[in-house]
Amino acid sequence: MPNVLCYGLALWDMLADQTGIPRNQVRSWTAYAGGAGLNVACGLGALGVSGALIAGVGQDERGSQLLQVLQSYQVCTDYIQKLPYLTRLVEVIRSQEGEREFVGFYPPDCQEFADGYITFLEPNFIPKCVYIEALMLAFPQARKTGWQLVHWALEKGLMILVDVNWRPVFWSDHKLAKSLTLELLKKVQAVKLTSEEAQWLFNSDDLNSIHQQCPHLTHIFLTQGAQGCDYQIGEYQGHYPAFVVNTIDTTGAGDAFVAGWLHQWLTYGETLISNANLLNQALRWASAVAALSTTALGAITQAPTVNTVQAFLSAQPLE
Template sequence: MTNPRVLCLGEILYDLLADQIGRSLNEVESWTPYPGGAPANVACALVKLGTPSGFVGCVGSDEPGEALVQLLQEVGVDMRGVQRHATAPTRQVYVVRSQTGDREFAGFGEIDTTEFADTRLQATELPELLFENADFLVLGTLELAYPQSCGAIARAIQLADRHHVKILLDVNWRPTFWPDTSLAKPAIYDLLKHVDFLKLSKEEAELLFGTADAGAIAYRLDTIEGVTITDGDKGCAYCLGQNEGHVPAFSVNVADTTGAGDGFVAGFVHQLCQGGIKTLSDPEAAKRVVSYASAVGALTAMKPGAIASQPTAAEVEAFLSQHGG
């Protein structure tokens, strides 16, 4: 088995996408389940692009959990970091969609957000062997909301530091997941002390830093190696090394934005695995990395579902050729 170069730690779940677009939670008549969860999405997207990845998280000992594990195994994701909880269910989240394809997380049905299996990830059961051979650890912030999974993140950071694994954080702000949203900012700020690369949406940048200036945020964090700030159809601002710039968004027909940001993260990390972090010191190379990541995100948004819509490396290259990337 090829050891994963990238470890993606966090939630794996089913997105229940509303079949009726433009309706509120109570107005939706039917839902279609799609496999998701940002870290799981990134892990799958990386494999499809050609970078070996592993997923670290916890699922329930139930049919949805088994189906998700099977799917990621079929894609080719290393699942040695998966834990199973005997009683807590695998998470499902209801997602409503606007007429333009934008989505909003609308809740978890009758189950409290603290009761799902992903919140039970155990720090003591993280396999150190996976960290010994990895180049990157990709984290989100949702699992900071729960004591056990927050402890697992702290342990993963320790292992990453021990084995010189770079850490990328995709903030992926979802207030629905937090039992107490007042705890979110302090927890995220503490996590930022350990991060090498930071991916934010424009809204997240303004929420956490009061600005969407990538250079200003990189300067404020001091030790960070790169910041990217995505803004949907308005493109992506970045500060990578000493290079700042902006890449316009690709014009595509959007079917569903679920997983587009995760596709961006996967494209970004894939490029760093291909060319090495030192390439970011070249202004043109830095811009190409962001353009490639943006293309992966754009292609992912053109079909429904976060994993099923992810492109291969050949599809990304063809897309970039057609769009002058």
């Protein structure tokens, strides 16, 4: 039975083969499986955590290939819906330092992709937690499904972790994006967001300010890329630095962090809220998973196993 139920995008990231240039100068692209929902589910699978993904893909070759990718990471695909629309492709340009930017969709004239039309099917199992990619709120039908999933999970008393995942290119109405995302965050217990997303939503990237505006949040992760992560878990608040690695592509690093954290939360549960040493260990683990994910092109190409993470951490200097 899956321990984590994920709801989010499963798509193809079309990474520019040339770095440090604008979209109109890119000469060629390479496709990598992506989407935060898929990235988290596959990251969990690589770490040996059983997960299921609710997502929509097209009835096309690209959709079938995504199912194969998910299954190769031991992700349950029973809740993937194959719909009569195209599977989404997202164009991604990269800086010479590996930082990425989502710049458009392919084909550019397509208005309807499969991921926007997923409907709610009540799961026939009860997971230990639910992960939701807030970007699903951008599409009316997928938004309705998201709210149904939230209500279902809250009725079951489940932990819900939301990744804000603000991607302006997906939204036609940015004011609506902000109000819907805030509405979602007021219903859940855990959030992962970047400093930029915090400024957008809360006009502040200060943890205390965020918590004042959403006082029921028990887990706040404010990720800052190479600068590490600010966190507030229960009564604990602090900063965990990022590991220095040979970064090639940062696509999906935040998703890898979420997968690493959920692996630890499933291992130790609420003990993390009351044990500072265990909490520090869990943050160290999640940060290592995130760092390792950036050492290859594509969000899940280097999704690490437990053994890989352990070997990496054992080679780091003691704190």
